[in-house]
Amino acid sequence: AVKIVTIGGGSSYTPELMEGFIKRYEDLPIREIWLVDIEDGKEKVEIVGGLAQRMWDASPYDVKVYTTLDRREALKDADFVTTQFRVGLLDARIKDERIPSLYGMLGQETNGAGGMLKAFRTIPVIGEIIRDMRELCPDAWLINFTNPSGMVTEAAIKHFGWKKTIGLCNVPTIAMMAEPKLAGKDPKDLNYRFAGINHFHWHKVFDENGKDLTPELIEHINEKNGGTPANIYQAEFPMELLRSMNLLPCGYHRYYYVKQTMLDHALEEFREGGTRAEQMKQTEKELFELYKNTELHTKPEQLSKRGGAYYSDAACECIRAIYANQKIHMVVSTQNNGAISCLDDDSIVEVSSIISAAGAQPMAFGKLPPAEKGWLQMMKAMEECTIQAALTGDYGMALEAFVLNPLVENNKDTQRVLDELLVAHEKYLPQF
Ligand code: NAD
Ligand code: G6P
Ligand code: MN
Numbered sequence: 186a187v188k189i190v191t192i193g194g195g196s197s198y199t200p201e202l203m204e205g206f207i208k209r210y211e212d213l214p215i216r217e218i219w220l221v222d223i224e225d226g227k228e229k230v231e232i233v234g235g236l237a238q239r240m241w242d243a244s245p246y247d248v249k250v251y252t253t254l255d256r257r258e259a260l261k262d263a264d265f266v267t268t269q270f271r272v273g274l275l276d277a278r279i280k281d282e283r284i285p286s287l288y289g290m291l292g293q294e295t296n297g298a299g300g301m302l303k304a305f306r307t308i309p310v311i312g313e314i315i316r317d318m319r320e321l322c323p324d325a326w327l328i329n330f331t332n333p334s335g336m337v338t339e340a341a342i343k344h345f346g347w348k349k350t351i352g353l354c355n356v357p358t359i360a361m362m363a364e365p366k367l368a369g370k371d372p373k374d375l376n377y378r379f380a381g382i383n384h385f386h387w388h389k390v391f392d393e394n395g396k397d398l399t400p401e402l403i404e405h406i407n408e409k410n411g412g413t414p415a416n417i418y419q420a421e422f423p424m425e426l427l428r429s430m431n432l433l434p435c436g437y438h439r440y441y442y443v444k445q446t447m448l449d450h451a452l453e454e455f456r457e458g459g460t461r462a463e464q465m466k467q468t469e470k471e472l473f474e475l476y477k478n479t480e481l482h483t484k485p486e487q488l489s490k491r492g493g494a495y496y497s498d499a500a501c502e503c504i505r506a507i508y509a510n511q512k513i514h515m516v517v518s519t520q521n522n523g524a525i526s527c528l529d530d531d532s533i534v535e536v537s538s539i540i541s542a543a544g545a546q547p548m549a550f551g552k553l554p555p556a557e558k559g560w561l562q563m564m565k566a567m568e569e570c571t572i573q574a575a576l577t578g579d580y581g582m583a584l585e586a587f588v589l590n591p592l593v594e595n596n597k598d599t600q601r602v603l604d605e606l607l608v609a610h611e612k613y614l615p616q617f
Pocket of ligand 3: 334353354356357384
């Protein structure tokens with residue numbers, strides 16, 4: 186029987202994870218689930234842990250949910266460790282988003298200055314978790330969701346040496362849920378080829394006869410069709426650009442391809458309703474009021490307001506595929522190993538992979554056209570500098586990362602934004 190440990194168990198997303206495991210129990214017989222949190226998340230993890238246990242109790246399966254603030258107690262003999270923690274909670278995200286906005290920059294939680302600071306806070310913690318895992322559960326798989334998911338996964342595999350790490354995101358899942366409907370096809374008849382990095386990947390879609398459906402799907406891209414997560418404003422993509430690329434972008438590409446529109450919208454939203462983080466704090470409050478109700482034993486509908494909806498489909502599917510050696514196609518962050526020829530073999534990329542008991546085997550995508558190659562190399566360089574800065578606390582390296590990031594205008598305020606963010610998050614940045 187399987188032992189699952191979820192770090193950041195107090196997240197409002199946890200009921201999704203439970204639903205995903207309950208659905209898959211027959212192939213993935215779980216014995217116990219440990220939800221780990223910290224003092225600041227004590228109340229949250231107790232509330233959501235109560236709902237998690239009620240969800241299992243309402244199922245035909247006998248699974249025990251434990252909540253604890255003692256990570257080491259939980260990690261002992263774990264089979265799968267999932268990570269969904271946020272250092273500093275949503276209050277830290279408010280700063281990530283607000284401070285850059287004050288200087289007219291996009292302060293997004295994964296892309297942009299906010300995401301870089303989130304990496305600085307998170308990467309040392311993932312290092313500590315791996316140090317504990319080495320001692321307490323040396324054979325466990327680490328399934329990472331913590332954003333910036335690609336960078337955190339790269340730090341885990343390349344720098345902390347935990348090869349059995351897989352990084353996940355719901356963006357590919359959501360696209361693969363929406364596209365069969367648009368193409369008028371059964372989901373099992375479509376084949377996908379994704380390539381890129383987290384929140385910066387493109388893909389192609391083929392039908393059961395190998396016909397390329399990408400051009401047809403591009404024509405639907407500007408319809409509100411459910412293929413984009415709830416947190417991203419759906420500004421229109423320029424059709425000429427996509428037709429020329431003949432690749433389907435991910436929702437986050439709007440921040441780069443129609444940057445000014447996205448920035449204008451974010452600043453307007455910020456003035457009217459607060460940052461996304463502030464809005465989500467309110468949503469979180471409402472969700473926990475619902476979770477407290479002891480009559481509730483299912484995932485409430487309101488959780489779909491959050492951008493991470495359906496992430497459990499990725500997490501639970503991946504864990505089941507490893508456990509049951511299913512050899513299925515999934516899009517995950519894993520070591521490149523030549524799948525994208527213009528990036529280093531040891532870089533972490535988010536690509537179509539076959540998931541089995543051996544983990545993720547990335548599929549070769551073939552040569553990327555010049556524009557995508559240029560973007561990817563630049564974005565990967567930005568990630569590498571961000572990770573280096575997170576590991577060492579080197580201020581110059583942090584500034585190199587800032588200057589490289591296209592969402593951080595390299596103007597007179599760049600350094601000021603970095604400084605203000607470093608000061609605002611001082612408590613969580615002992616390395617700087
Ligand atoms: P949240 O603010 O609710 O934080 C989750 C929990 O982590 C909190 O209860 C908090 O107390 C806890 N925590 C903080 N530091 C910790 C530590 N050192 N050890 C253990 N627990 C700790 O966050 P959320 O909004 O629910 O999001 C959770 C995480 O998942 C974030 O990192 C977010 O970016 C990420 N996420 C990723 C995806 C994806 O596509 N990869 C989707 C949604 C959310
Ligand atoms: C998206 C992404 C996540 C992102 C999250 C934000 O879909 O894939 O990586 O951080 O959802 O959602 P939120 O509701 O917290 O803004
Ligand atoms: Mn994501």
